[in-house]
Amino acid sequence: MRRRITYIQPQHVSFHPSQTTLTPNSLAISNLVASREERVTLGFDELTGERLLLGRVELSLIYHGGKQIWQVLKQCHQVHVRWARSEQYDAVSPYSSRVSPGLHVFYSPIPSYGDSAGLDREALCKLLKKVFEPELGCESPEKSFITPPILSTRFASTAAYQFYELLPSLKNLVTYIQQKHCEREDEECYRHVELISSADSIDINYDSISHSLTMSGYWSKAPGGADGWTEVIRKHKGATGQVEVGLLGAEPANDPEEIKMGGLLAVVGEDTELKPTLFSFPSRHHPLPEDTVYSVSFSPPTGLHPTMTISMSREALKEPSGRPDAACALHAYLTLPSSVFGDKYQLSTSDELFLKSHNLVSLRAVAGETDLEAPDWFVPRWGSNWLLELASPSGSDQSLKDWNVTIPLHLRYLNPSESGYRSVSVPWPAVFWACTAEDGTKMAMNPFDRVNLGWEGLFGPKSMFYQLHPSPNSEDALLVEELEVPVLTLKEADGLFQSRVIELGTVAVLGLGFLWVLWKLGLVARSSGIRSQQRGTDKRAKAE
Amino acid sequence: MARVSGSFFRSPSLVYGTAIGLRVILLFYGAWQDANSPVKYTDIDYMVFTDASRYVSRGDSPYARDTYRYTPLLAWMLLPTTWAIPGLFSFGKALFALSDVVAGWLVAKSLILTHRMSPERALKYASFWLLNPMVANISTRGSSEGLLGVLVIALLWAVLNRNITLAGVLLGLGVHFKIYPFIYGASIIWWLDDTRTSARTSSPETRAAEPKSRSSNTTTPVAGQILAFITPCRIRLTLVSLLTFAALNAGMYLRYGTPFLQHTYFHHLTRIDHRHNFSPYSTLLYLSAAVEGTEGASRGFESLAFVPQMLLSVVLIPLVLAKKDLPGSMLAQTFAFVTFNKVCTSQYFLWYLIFLPFYLPTSSLLQKPRLGLLVALLWVVGQVFIPSSSFLAGLLLISLPPSSLSSF
Numbered sequence: 022m023r024r025r026i027t028y029i030q031p032q033h034v035s036f037h038p039s040q041t042t043l044t045p046n047s048l049a050i051s052n053l054v055a056s057r058e059e060r061v062t063l064g065f066d067e068l069t070g071e072r073l074l075l076g077r078v079e080l081s082l083i084y085h086g087g088k089q090i091w092q093v094l095k096q097c098h099q100v101h102v103r104w105a106r107s108e109q110y111d112a113v114s115p116y117s118s119r120v121s122p123g124l125h126v127f128y129s130p131i132p133s134y135g136d137s138a139g140l141d142r143e144a145l146c147k148l149l150k151k152v153f154e155p156e157l158g159c160e161s162p163e164k165s166f167i168t169p170p171i172l173s174t175r176f177a178s179t180a181a182y183q184f185y186e187l188l189p190s191l192k193n194l195v196t197y198i199q200q201k202h203c204e205r206e207d208e209e210c211y212r213h214v215e216l217i218s219s220a221d222s223i224d225i226n227y228d229s230i231s232h233s234l235t236m237s238g239y240w241s242k243a244p245g246g247a248d249g250w251t252e253v254i255r256k257h258k259g260a261t262g263q264v265e266v267g268l269l270g271a272e273p274a275n276d277p278e279e280i281k282m283g284g285l286l287a288v289v290g291e292d293t294e295l296k297p298t299l300f301s302f303p304s305r306h307h308p309l310p311e312d313t314v315y316s317v318s319f320s321p322p323t324g325l326h327p328t329m330t331i332s333m334s335r336e337a338l339k340e341p342s343g344r345p346d347a348a349c350a351l352h353a354y355l356t357l358p359s360s361v362f363g364d365k366y367q368l369s370t371s372d373e374l375f376l377k378s379h380n381l382v383s384l385r386a387v388a389g390e391t392d393l394e395a396p397d398w399f400v401p402r403w404g405s406n407w408l409l410e411l412a413s414p415s416g417s418d419q420s421l422k423d424w425n426v427t428i429p430l431h432l433r434y435l436n437p438s439e440s441g442y443r444s445v446s447v448p449w450p451a452v453f454w455a456c457t458a459e460d461g462t463k464m465a466m467n468p469f470d471r472v473n474l475g476w477e478g479l480f481g482p483k484s485m486f487y488q489l490h491p492s493p494n495s496e497d498a499l500l501v502e503e504l505e506v507p508v509l510t511l512k513e514a515d516g517l518f519q520s521r522v523i524e525l526g527t528v529a530v531l532g533l534g535f536l537w538v539l540w541k542l543g544l545v546a547r548s549s550g551i552r553s554q555q556r557g558t559d560k561r562a563k564a565e
Numbered sequence: 566m567a568r569v570s571g572s573f574f575r576s577p578s579l580v581y582g583t584a585i586g587l588r589v590i591l592l593f594y595g596a597w598q599d600a601n602s603p604v605k606y607t608d609i610d611y612m613v614f615t616d617a618s619r620y621v622s623r624g625d626s627p628y629a630r631d632t633y634r635y636t637p638l639l640a641w642m643l644l645p646t647t648w649a650i651p652g653l654f655s656f657g658k659a660l661f662a663l664s665d666v667v668a669g670w671l672v673a674k675s676l677i678l679t680h681r682m683s684p685e686r687a688l689k690y691a692s693f694w695l696l697n698p699m700v701a702n703i704s705t706r707g708s709s710e711g712l713l714g715v716l717v718i719a720l721l722w723a724v725l726n727r728n729i730t731l732a733g734v735l736l737g738l739g740v741h742f743k744i745y746p747f748i749y750g751a752s753i754i755w756w757l758d759d760t761r762t763s764a765r766t767s768s769p770e771t772r773a774a775e776p777k778s779r780s781s782n783t784t785t786p787v788a789g790q791i792l793a794f795i796t797p798c799r800i801r802l803t804l805v806s807l808l809t810f811a812a813l814n815a816g817m818y819l820r821y822g823t824p825f826l827q828h829t830y831f832h833h834l835t836r837i838d839h840r841h842n843f844s845p846y847s848t849l850l851y852l853s854a855a856v857e858g859t860e861g862a863s864r865g866f867e868s869l870a871f872v873p874q875m876l877l878s879v880v881l882i883p884l885v886l887a888k889k890d891l892p893g894s895m896l897a898q899t900f901a902f903v904t905f906n907k908v909c910t911s912q913y914f915l916w917y918l919i920f921l922p923f924y925l926p927t928s929s930l931l932q933k934p935r936l937g938l939l940v941a942l943l944w945v946v947g948q949v950f951i952p953s954s955s956f957l958a959g960l961l962l963i964s965l966p967p968s969s970l971s972s973f
Contacts, residue, residue, distance in 0.1 A: 366612065366631070378603035393632055398855060436855045509851055520852050527849040531905065534845075535873040538901065542885045553760065553888040 022262040023062040026254060027469075028055035029113050030270045030284075041268070041285075041295060047255045048266050048289050054249035055268070056113050057240045058469075065232035068094065089151075093144045094227050094234065098129040099180060100145070101473040102225035107189050107448075109491055109498040110221040110241040114271050114308040115280050115469035118477075119488050120222075121356040121448040122500045124153060124188040127180035127473050128162055131229060152197050154188055158403060167389035167402050169478075179478035183388065185356055185403050187446050187501065191218050219244040224471070256290030264289040271308075272299065277343040278458055278485060280304040280467075305464045306471060307487050309454075313337040314492035317449045323504050327361070329428040331411070331452060333489065338413045338424055341454050341487040349456040352385070353426070354476035355407040359400040360433050360445045360506065363407055365391050367429065380426040382410035386479045396434040408479050411452075432504070437511035449500040454487040455480055574689045577673075584669060584695040588662040591705040592655060607658075611707025614657060618643040628824035634832050636742055637817055637825065639709060661704035661711040668715040669695035671722045672922050678725045679892055680926055690922040703915060710915040713743050718919055720746070721892055724753050727761070729798050733805025740806070741813040744833060745916065748902055750806065752883035752894045757798045844909040846870055874905035896920035 030036060034054045042049040068091055094100070103125040112119050128145060141147075146159035159165045166182035195218045203210035217223070220238040227234045243250045256264050269284035281301035287294070315333045331353060340349045357363070367375075368384040376382060389405030411426045435443045453476075460483065464470060472478070477486060491500050513519055573579055595606035617627035617640040627633050627640035645656040673691035676682050682690070694700055694714075704711035716739040723732040732753065739746035817825045842850070878901040886894035899917040903909055930937035 366616070372603075372605075374601070374603045375605075396854060434851065434855075437852065509848065509855075511852070520856070523848055523852055527845060530845050531870075531873060534904070535877065538877055539881070542881055545889075546885045549889065551885050551888060 022064070022067055022257070024257075024262065024264045025058075025060045025062075025267070026265070027058045027060075027267040027269060028053055028250065029057075029116070030055045030268065031113070032270060036268070043287060043289075043292070043295060045293075046290060047253050048287060049253045051251045052249045053251075053268070054243070054247070056111070056116065056242065057250060058116060058237055060235055060237035063234045068232065068234055089148060092141075093148045095229075096130060096141075096144065097227060097229065098131045099127070099228040099473075100129075100225075101127040101180065101227075102223070103127075103474060104188065104191065104223040106221050107187070107499050107501050109493050109500055112221075112239075112241065112308075112488070112490075115282065115304060115306070115467070116239050116471075117308040117488060118306040118471045118474060118486065119451055119491075120474050121185075121354070121451055122187065122189075123356070123448050124157075124184075124186050125356075125475060126166075126184040127182070127475070128166065128184070129181040130162070149184075152194055153191075154186075154193050157186055157188075159184060159186075164401055165403060167405065169388045169406075179475070180473065183406070183475065185358075185406075187358070187448055191220065191223065194223075216240075216244065226473070254289055263291075267298075268295070269298075272301075274301055276301075276303075278303050278460070280307070302467045303458075303460065303463045304467050304470070305477065305485060307341065307343075307485060309341060309487045309489060310336065311490065313339075313489050315452045315489045316492050316494055317500075317502060318494075319447075319502055319504060323506075325432045325507070327430050327432065327504055329355075329430055329447070329450075329502075331426045331428070331450070332423045333426070333452070334423060334492075335421055337452075337489045340413075341456060343456050343485065344459065347456045347458070347485075349454050350382070351411040351413050351452070352455055352476070353407075353409050353411055353428070353450045353452045355409070355428070355450040356404070356448055356475070357389075357407065357430070358404040358445060358447065359390050359402065360397045360404075360435055361430050361447055361504070362391060362393075362405055362433065363387070363428070363430055364393060366393075368407070368409070377412070379428065380412040380424070381428070382412050384408075385410055393431075398436060400433065406475060408476060432506050435506055435508050437509035439510070439512050441508060441510035442505045443508050445504045445506055447502045447504060449491055449502070451476055452489045452491075454489075456485045456487070458483045458485045574685050574692070577684070577688060580688050580692060580695060581666060581670065584666050584692075584701075587696065587698070587701050588665065588705055591701055592658055592662065595658070595705055596652075596655060606706060608703075608706040608708050610709070611657065614639060614643050614707070614709065615646045615654065619647050622647040626821050626824060628821065628828050634828045635709070636813070636829055637821060638742070638813075639712075657709075658705050658707045661707065661709060662701065664711040664715040665700055665704045666695065668711065668718045668919060671715070671718045672919070675718065675722045675725055675892065676922060678722075679890070679923060682926070690925060693922045693925060694919060697918070700915065700918065703912065708912055708915075710912050713739065713746075714915060714919045716742065717746055717749065717895075717916075720749060720753075721895065724757070724891070727798075729757075729801045730805055733802045734809050736802070736806035737809025737811075737813065740810050744830065745899075745902060748878045748883075748898045749895055750802075751879045752887035752891060752898060754799050754802060755883045756887040756891045756894075757796065757802065758888070761798075842908055842910065844907055845904075846907045850907060870905070870907050874902060877901040877905065890923075892920050892923035896924050 028050070030053070036053075040051050040053050042051075103120045105120050105122050107122040126149065142161040142163060146157070146161055146165065149159050150157045162182045162184075166184045168181060169179040169183055195214055198217070199211055199214045203214060217238055219240060221241050222239045223236070224238075225234070225236045245251075254264060254266055265286070265288050267284060267286045269282045272281040272283045274281040279301045281299070283299040284297070285295035286298045287296065312334060313336045315331055315337060318330050318332070319327045320330055338351075343349070355363075363384075365384065365387050368381070368387075370376070371383075384407065386408040387405065390400045390402050391405055392400065407428075409428065414420075414424055432445070435445075451474075458464075464482075465472075477484070480486075493499060511520060598604075598606040613630060613633055614635070616630040617633040617635075620629045621627050621637070621640045622644055627635075627637050633640070642660065643657040646654050669691050672694055673684070673687045676687035676690055677684060680687070700711070716735055720732055720735040720739060723729075723735060736746060736750055736753070739749075814826075817829075844850075878898045882897045882901055883894055886897055896917055899920065903913045903916060906913075925931050928937075930940055
């Protein structure tokens, strides 16, 4: 097992050597104001259950709950989990990429497992439920996951199956790891794992080529607040696997496609002092200035056809300053729960007037549940993803107001409720500039590279991304919009709105209507029979 | 004023010219609005039809287009909309609008037959359809209901002219197109008795009330009655319509397979959507669908919905009314069918509107203009407000009263 902890200090914060103390067994950090990433990598041997003695590291859960996890992983060609918190956080370079708040799972099975009889199709979902949330709407990849783009106009390289659910808290993950990994008395272990609950984003990756499982967490700031990080990072007991620590800051890069980092590095237990470093690498994800922000809202009344508005600051509309010959386009990647959907025929139109009125350019990709009529209870999968290219103002449009893009959406019918309303949570989309890059192949060599975010796979490998910063207006800083959906009011306890009353009412109305028509027909039949009254007239008419 | 309108209706070319002019103006206006506003004049359904035509033009199935729930004939008919000639995209709308006008012309011709009207008076009543802005609007926006209108009224016209083979073909085609015209089969067959089809004059009809006619029935042998019922005309109509229907379906099935059956027919029998639904069943359907979706158990009550619907529109109304007044019976049948249907959307009203000119000459709605205006107003209010307040408990109460129109 390897561990890598990276602190990224903002430029305006000063660093004093006394904030670190390196001993032969540990590195102590005190009051370091920084963003932090911790990455743990488990190799094949560790995954398959070979027991090793470890220090306090989250993923030794592999050894305890190892059997189950390996049983699932060995069916996977690749599985990637991405989770982001619902509250706004700063994503600093080189961790500037984002996904919509919630739990995203990307999964491809090993083809040979496809038709083997012993395959437990529900194993992955069982594990996800155990680890993340027992109530997860996950039954099996075939039933609950969506399959990527059905209308991709671009080269696509995404996992075969995709799952999403808005998961506001990682409490269950923390408890799971604590129970599986920490010794009963090990308070320090409990506290360290508890740190996960304050993470801003979590990534888990496994693929069958490297046979290694990595888990990383990102914290934009220390959970304590302004005091920064204070912790002791120890080497692993028995020297099993490296523990690497970096204290870094971004430097101006020479090449617009590169990111340059400078600072100090140390391998705990090996190095006797922190070594200065300066290195640069081509990067897929690049940061944008702080004032390039967007916010998302639904203009009231939302009704059954809500319109999502993405407001962007003027600064966000300037093409990122990369290469002069790079072509850039603004995009939004929507993750919609099954209760909300877009009309792919409406959105894929080439009608300039419609697109212009919404400041859209075109629908680039759509995946998932796009049935236009099905009520929510007939939709088995979690929802849908939409990649839309957005318009930016033309050169002549120099107004200083925010730029609004609107996306017409529709709601499915939901189950009746007591109040007559049901609430639906829609995560904010990821909004970003995508630009062509000179050389995409080297980007994977970036030690901080991040792929499998859902949207980045819809672009070719020679692409660079500049994400806008979400900037919520509300005080709770949530990147999730709540919609109130009108549904049938149904109070089973008492009153007018019981299902029994509706049934009887319908029967009564229809019955009375039916009887009334019968009565009227009876009157006609009684007064004049059922035979013709105008035989002669008809003949005459024919003669005419 | 009266004299002006009088001379207006005396000139068929003026009336038809106005009807065509109205539609041409709307077609051009629609093209202008589509080109200049993000809010389109063209109906969403028209996009579905033309998308389906595009699939057909590429050799694919029209059912490759989601929500295409019509016969492939429609997509074939609209193939010219896929040709790369400017303006031809509106071909279908022009076709639907033309169908409208032809339907209006047939209404006028039929009125002369059924109501012994002068051509001028017939044209006046046909103008409820011909010059109705709502009708012109719907077809120029690209809704295919105008095609149904012309099929159904041509069926009536063919029957009135004793052109049984044509009537059979039209009936088969109409049912293939939209299922519901099968209800007219019942009234037409009942109406087509010996007295209509044979030259000899039978003994004067007894105007006696039902009990008396029933008692006279019991004296006649049942077998004889059945034999008397089976006339060559009735057999011909039945066979021709069934053959047309079967041939069309067999052809379409061979070409497009199960998706054709699924989308053209089964969808309408099993559909569960309660969106934009004016039916009195809508709340119940929503409720039972939601319960079924979550608990997996159906209450089953709504599956009996077809009983009152079929009893009225296929058996009782034809039986009582068809021989007295065939178009009136067809109007009442359509109304009962739509009213007691589990799903009812706004465009269904065109189905019975085509028969309104046959009913209005004797209607209290025209004799008492105030009542007529009130009913028209209530109907418009219902059209406007029901979709936006689908969850009102009162929906149950508003949905049914339109059937008051259907009872004479």
